[in-house]
Amino acid sequence: xxxxxxxxxxxxxxxxxxxxxxxxxxxxxxxxxxxxxxxxxxxxxxxxxxxxxxxxxxxxxxxxxxxxxxxxxxxxxxxxxxxxxxxxxxxxxxxxxxxxxxxxxxxxxxxxxxxxxxxxxxxxxxxxxxxxxxxxxxxxxxxxxxxxxxxxxxxxxxxxxxxxxxxxxxxxxxxxxxxxxxxxxxxxxxxxxxxxxxxxxxxxxxxxxxxxxxxxxxxxxxxxxxxxxxxxxxxxxxxxxxxxxxxxxxxxxxxxxxxxxxxxxxxxxxxxxxxxxxxxxxxx
Ligand code: FAD
Numbered sequence: 001x002x003x004x005x006x007x008x009x010x011x012x013x014x015x016x017x018x019x020x021x022x023x024x025x026x027x028x029x030x031x032x033x034x035x036x037x038x039x040x041x042x043x044x045x046x047x048x049x050x051x052x053x054x055x056x057x058x059x060x061x062x063x064x065x066x067x068x069x070x071x072x073x074x075x076x077x078x079x080x081x082x083x084x085x086x087x088x089x090x091x092x093x094x095x096x097x098x099x100x101x102x103x104x105x106x107x108x109x110x111x112x113x114x115x116x117x118x119x120x121x122x123x124x125x126x127x128x129x130x131x132x133x134x135x136x137x138x139x140x141x142x143x144x145x146x147x148x149x150x151x152x153x154x155x156x157x158x159x160x161x162x163x164x165x166x167x168x169x170x171x172x173x174x175x176x177x178x179x180x181x182x183x184x185x186x187x188x189x190x191x192x193x194x195x196x197x198x199x200x201x202x203x204x205x206x207x208x209x210x211x212x213x214x215x216x217x218x219x220x221x222x223x224x225x226x227x228x229x230x231x232x233x234x235x236x237x238x239x240x241x242x243x244x245x246x247x248x249x250x251x252x253x254x255x256x257x258x259x260x261x262x263x264x265x266x267x268x269x270x271x272x273x274x275x276x277x278x279x280x281x282x283x284x
Pocket of ligand 1: 044045046047048074075076101102103104105106118119120121139140141146147148149150154155158159161162171172173174200
């Protein structure tokens with residue numbers, strides 16, 4: 001973990017672009033609450049193939065205008081042409097945005113057409129080639145490994161390709177087993193990777209939602225957590241109380257051991273993230 005301890009911890013929140021007017025209003029309330037905590041940035045996801053292109057842009061610009069806190073757009077390359085990606089990057093440069101999260105993305109099942117940039121490393125290379133050092137580039141990291149990776153070692157090597165292509169920092173997929181993260185960092189150090197790798201934190205709000213996401217992205221829910229969640233059944237209050245306790249402990253351990261910040265997957269809700277933040281006593 002030595003490589004991580006030299007970085008000043010950064011704390012951030014992730015949103016997805018809202019679809020309806022009602023959801024826009026709800027996200028505004030969430031953003032206002034979370035802005036009071038003074039995070040380093042709010043990031044906004046991007047639907048692969050450009051499906052949320054305008055909404056991601058509008059949400060990012062709106063966040064900055066209303067809170068003064070950096071809005072960081074995710075940009076994914078799968079299913080998009082290089083011209084489309086260049087247009088997106090240009091619009092962010094014009095809007096004064098200096099940070100992006102660069103991803104491959106996942107096309108919805110049944111979609112065809114990968115596009116010329118096949119991996120996030122190629123997207124990072126493209127961003128550097130087209131925009132030089134304008135953007136601070138974040139990429140994704142997988143302490144429990146990406147579900148499509150042929151092997152753990154190959155996945156690490158592929159992660160290194162993103163760093164070598166010019167990524168400045170990384171945010172991990174969420175996990176509940178901190179050892180997976182520590183070991184991942186140690187493996188990165190052995191490969192000479194020294195960028196900050198910030199743990200992604202998924203507050204536990206419902207059992208069904210967590211299981212669905214974890215199945216899709218390959219994140220492991222430890223058996224002791226799953227068993228407890230299943231036993232709570234429809235008792236949402238108990239699930240949330242248990243979830244906050246588990247996630248608070250995880251965050252405390254990670255920070256004590258030198259993690260360079262935390263990135264919360266908020267699902268556009270503020271309550272659990274605020275509670276965890278207060279429990280840990282983050283003082284920005
Ligand atoms: P990559 O780094 O390209 O890796 C994908 C797979 O390809 C891995 O298995 C890797 O080992 C393999 N690979 C990489 N390079 C090579 C190579 N040269 N040869 C062979 N294999 C290779 N998805 C969205 O659609 N929108 C979002 O906004 C979004 N935000 C995210 C934010 C974070 C912090 C994280 C962790 C994930 C996010 N995702 C998002 C999900 C992400 O798009 C998926 O996990 C996707 O499947 C992989 O994206 P990646 O950028 O990690 O891909």
